[in-house]
Amino acid sequence: xxxFLDSTDTKVIADFAATGLIDGVTTNPTLIAKSGRPMLxxxxxxxxxxxxxxxxxxxxxxxxxxxxxxxxxxxxxxNVVIKLPLTRDGLxxxxxxANEGVKTNVTLCFSPTQALLAAKAGATYVSPFIGxxxxxxxxxxxxxxxxxxxxDNYGYETExxxxxxxxxxxxxxxxxxxxxxxxxxxxxxxxxxxxPLTDKGLEQFLKDWASTGQxxx
Ligand code: G3P
Numbered sequence: 001x002x003x004f005l006d007s008t009d010t011k012v013i014a015d016f017a018a019t020g021l022i023d024g025v026t027t028n029p030t031l032i033a034k035s036g037r038p039m040l041x042x043x044x045x046x047x048x049x050x051x052x053x054x055x056x057x058x059x060x061x062x063x064x065x066x067x068x069x070x071x072x073x074x075x076x077x078x079n080v081v082i083k084l085p086l087t088r089d090g091l092x093x094x095x096x097x098a099n100e101g102v103k104t105n106v107t108l109c110f111s112p113t114q115a116l117l118a119a120k121a122g123a124t125y126v127s128p129f130i131g132x133x134x135x136x137x138x139x140x141x142x143x144x145x146x147x148x149x150x151x152d153n154y155g156y157e158t159e160x161x162x163x164x165x166x167x168x169x170x171x172x173x174x175x176x177x178x179x180x181x182x183x184x185x186x187x188x189x190x191x192x193x194x195x196p197l198t199d200k201g202l203e204q205f206l207k208d209w210a211s212t213g214q215x216x217x
Contacts, residue, residue, distance in 0.1 A: 001175050004053070004183040006163065008035040010045050012186045017050050024052035026105065026127075026163065026183040028083070029059060040076060047077035055105045055125075057083035058093070066093035074102050081105050081124060086114045091121040098122025105161060112146040119156035125181065129164035130174070140164070141173045148178040168192055 002023040005013055008031040016022050025046050032039045043056045056076065058069040066089060070082035081103040084090040090106060097104045098121065105125040106118040110133060118126040128147060130140030147160050159180035165171060168191050174182050184192075 001179065002052075002181040003189070004055075004161070004181055005050075005186055005189060006031070006165070006183040007186050008032055008037075008042050008046070009186065010042065010049060013046055014049050016186060016189055022050055022052070022189075023181070024054060024081075024183075025050050026055040026083070026161070028057050028107070040073075043073065043080065044076050047079050051079060053081045053103065053105075053125075054079050055081045055083040055107075057107065058085075061085075061087070061089060063089040063092035063096070066090065067096050070097060070102070070104075083107050083127075086110075086118060086126075091117055094118065094121040094123050098124075107163070109147075110143070112143065112150055115143075115147040115158075115160075116150055119151060119154075119158040123158045125159045125161040127161045127163040127183070130162055130170055131164035131166040133164075134166070140170075141177060144174055144179050145177045 003021060004024040004026050005016060005022055006026045007013055008027050013025060035042050047054050056073040058066045060066045060069050066084055073082055074080050082097055083105040084093050086106050086109045094104045094106055103124040105127055106123040107127040109115050109126050109128045115126045128143045133140035133143060144162055161181040161183055162174035162179040163183050165182055165184045165188060171182050
């Protein structure tokens, strides 16, 4: 499973990229606003930090304007992925970029039939929002499961990018049901390393090792 960071915090991205475990980064207009920085500058910096796919989202709502914005964003770096909303116009723009060989991430996906359309439009990634569905009393993971089944039934190559992830249980379940990618806030990535039994076990090992008086080096 590929792990992307859902962030525009370049310091945090650089820190976690140093683990060698980050395959890409996703951003959205909310995260750009949170950074307080010009979008083109932030995306360029992230593209330098992480060599994998970096999603940069358009702000336009008509297909022609999305295509113009996407073309500009694609010029930032070769690893930019154009993020488009799952609307009629977004999918027209997606089809355009698919024909041009430009990678896309179709976002704000909340239903299996939306995901089917994204695959038909040639999306590189589709982003179902797990957490926001959970917030509304649905089971976000059912959506991932349904999309997996649909894509496997017809051999669609669009990758399922589980988004709006709130905790490590979401990451585990997305991996179990076969999401190709999970994009996670940095705090959730940090939590993935942790287990109280790891801490307890290490403490005991270190204590026992110290009692031997040995040194490996
Ligand atoms: O980037 C899209 C998605 O991951 C947003 O998550 O937490 O705002 O629902 P959230």
